[in-house]
Structure formats: C-alpha cells, structure tokens
Amino acid sequence: MTQSHPRISKAVIPAAGLGTRFLPATKATPKEMLPVVDKPAIQYVVEEAVSAGLDDVLMVTGRNKRPLEDHFDRNYELESALQKKGDAGRLAKVQESSDLATMHYVRQGDPKGLGHAVLCAAPHVGHEPFAVLLGDDLIDPRDPLLKRMVEVQEQHGGSVIALMEVAPEQIHLYGCAAVDPTADSDVVKVHDLVEKPAAADAPSNYAIIGRYVLDPHIFDILRKTEPGRGGEIQLTDALQQLAADEKVGGPVHGVVFKGRRYDTGDRGDYLRAIVRLACEREDLGPDFRTWLRSYVAEEM
Numbered sequence: 001m002t003q004s005h006p007r008i009s010k011a012v013i014p015a016a017g018l019g020t021r022f023l024p025a026t027k028a029t030p031k032e033m034l035p036v037v038d039k040p041a042i043q044y045v046v047e048e049a050v051s052a053g054l055d056d057v058l059m060v061t062g063r064n065k066r067p068l069e070d071h072f073d074r075n076y077e078l079e080s081a082l083q084k085k086g087d088a089g090r091l092a093k094v095q096e097s098s099d100l101a102t103m104h105y106v107r108q109g110d111p112k113g114l115g116h117a118v119l120c121a122a123p124h125v126g127h128e129p130f131a132v133l134l135g136d137d138l139i140d141p142r143d144p145l146l147k148r149m150v151e152v153q154e155q156h157g158g159s160v161i162a163l164m165e166v167a168p169e170q171i172h173l174y175g176c177a178a179v180d181p182t183a184d185s186d187v188v189k190v191h192d193l194v195e196k197p198a199a200a201d202a203p204s205n206y207a208i209i210g211r212y213v214l215d216p217h218i219f220d221i222l223r224k225t226e227p228g229r230g231g232e233i234q235l236t237d238a239l240q241q242l243a244a245d246e247k248v249g250g251p252v253h254g255v256v257f258k259g260r261r262y263d264t265g266d267r268g269d270y271l272r273a274i275v276r277l278a279c280e281r282e283d284l285g286p287d288f289r290t291w292l293r294s295y296v297a298e299e300m
C-alpha cells in the first residue's frame with residue numbers, strides 16, 4: 001500500500017432517481033426503501049460501505065427523502081413500545097440501522113442524472129478519494145467487492161470502477177469498458193468507456209456496475225460535463241475523460257467482479273433477489289424452500 005494516498009473514509013450513495021420502473025410503488029416512496037425480504041435495499045448498501053471501512057455516509061436524496069432519513073434515525077416511540085413488551089430481538093433490529101454509520105444527507109433537487117447526483121457530494125467530500133455505491137445495486141455480503149476496490153485504489157491511485165462480464169445481448173443496458181489486462185487477474189486497466197452501446201459497437205463484455213472509488217478530480221470534470229444519453233449528466237462520460245487523460249486525476253482501473261449481485265431497480269432482478277435471499281435465510285429459508293419446491297412442481 002502506498003502511504004501517499006489518503007485513506008478512503010467517505011461513501012456517497014445516490015438515491016435521488018425517480019424509480020419510474022417501479023411505479024406505482026415508488027410514487028411516494030424512494031425505490032431504495034423497497035424491502036428485500038425484511039430490510040430496505042438501502043440498508044444492505046449502507047452495511048456494505050461500513051464493512052469496507054467507510055462509516056461516513058452521504059446520501060444524495062430527492063423529493064421523497066423523508067423515509068430514507070427516518071430509517072437511519074432513532075425511532076423512540078417504537079423503541080419504547082418494544083422495550084415495554086420486552087421484545088429485545090425486534091428492538092435490536094430497530095436500533096441496528098440508526099447505529100450503523102454517521103449519516104449525512106444532501107438534496108439533489110432536480111434528478112439530472114447520476115453524474116449530477118455525484119457532483120452534489122462535492123462540498124462534503126472535499127479533496128479526498130471517495131466511494132460511490134448505487135442505492136439500488138445489491139452486492140451479496142459474502143462476495144466483498146468494495147474492500148478490494150479500496151485496496152486497488154490504494155495501490156494504483158486514481159479511480160477504480162467495478163466491472164462484471166455480461167452476455168453481448170445485455171451490454172446495451174450498461175456502461176461498457178475497453179480494458180487491458182494487468183498483473184492481477186481480477187484487475188484491468190480501463191482506457192475507454194461507452195454508455196449503453198449497441199452490442200456491435202461495444203468494446204468488450206465488461207459492464208460497469210454500481211460501485212466506484214473516485215478521485216476527487218471527477219468533480220471538476222462533472223462541472224463541465226454536458227447532458228449526454230437520455231438528457232442526463234452521465235457519470236460514465238466524466239469517467240471516460242478521467243480514463244483518457246491520466247495526467248488529470250490518475251489512471252482508471254477496473255475490478256472484475258464474479259460474485260452475486262442484484263439490480264433491485266429492475267423488477268425481475270428484484271424478485272430474484274428476494275427469492276434467493278429468503279431461501280438462504282436461516283429463519284425463513286427452510287419453510288420457504290419447501291413451499292417454493294412444491295409451487296414450482298405444480299407450475300411445471
């Protein structure tokens with residue numbers, strides 16, 4: 001580890017998108033608050049940041065920010081009701097989310113894109129490298145990714161993105177990276193990025209997934225980034241500039257992730273995440289798996 005790089009301690013979680021794919025559920029509730037089994041998706045993401053050593057968390061929120069803030073705050077009424085009942089198990093569950101991390105919030109105002117959401121974090125982040133975790137992207141806690149990305153950033157400096165190999169017909173759904181191998185089999189050097197390319201134009205099958213460790217120079221670039229695809233200020237466009245010119249903000253590396261990941265902003269993936277995590281739970285899993293087996297057998 002090179003000591004000249006400052007230690008990364010801040011995580012930014014953009015959660016200000018409109019969540020239109022989940023309407024009407026997301027009309028008055030942020031999609032990041034939708035439960036995955038019995039915990040809102042966003043709590044898994046904050047837990048992931050904390051377990052990678054980042055306990056200063058800035059959430060970028062939007063018009064429905066109240067439930068997000070309340071979830072990570074104390075709820076004295078509920079706590080005292082559970083205390084009176086002597087229900088220590090549920091009391092611990094209520095307190096868990098408010099004791100997790102030091103939470104900060106900033107409001108995006110207009111959801112002008114992920115790049116714009118990240119730019120809203122600039123005053124809080126200052127001049128240190130920082131992590132970005134998308135609030136609707138779940139990485140299974142058994143397959144730690146962010147910790148490895150922090151290690152790679154400490155080794156090389158610059159920025160680190162998370163990549164996952166996808167089938168060619170899926171690449172148009174993601175940002176895509178053109179890469180060169182490095183001495184580490186799970187690390188690649190990124191030299192170009194394209195947002196949601198057609199399969200024929202994609203430089204690789206490496207899709208960008210929702211974890212980033214960014215050099216603070218990204219803010220200068222984002223300030224000048226014009227709206228791109230979909231009329232939104234795209235983080236991928238700003239990262240592409242970082243990758244193109246190492247002199248500003250250092251290199252961009254990618255960590256190739258082969259573990260379990262769920263995009264809870266997509267309805268199909270959201271359902272798969274719930275079924276998979278419920279099956280694996282010690283308390284719910286045995287009964288649920290029995291039911292699921294007989295349900296599937298009846299359906300076939």
Ligand code: UTP
Nearest residue numbers: 014015016017018019020021111112113117135
């Ligand atoms: P998505 O594009 O998946 O979110 O952004 P969305 O726009 O809410 O989703 P749909 O397509 O309308 O259903 C990825 C992440 O970036 C955040 C979202 O909250 C999500 O966590 N985001 C996106 C912002 O914080 N601000 C934005 O302007 C856009």
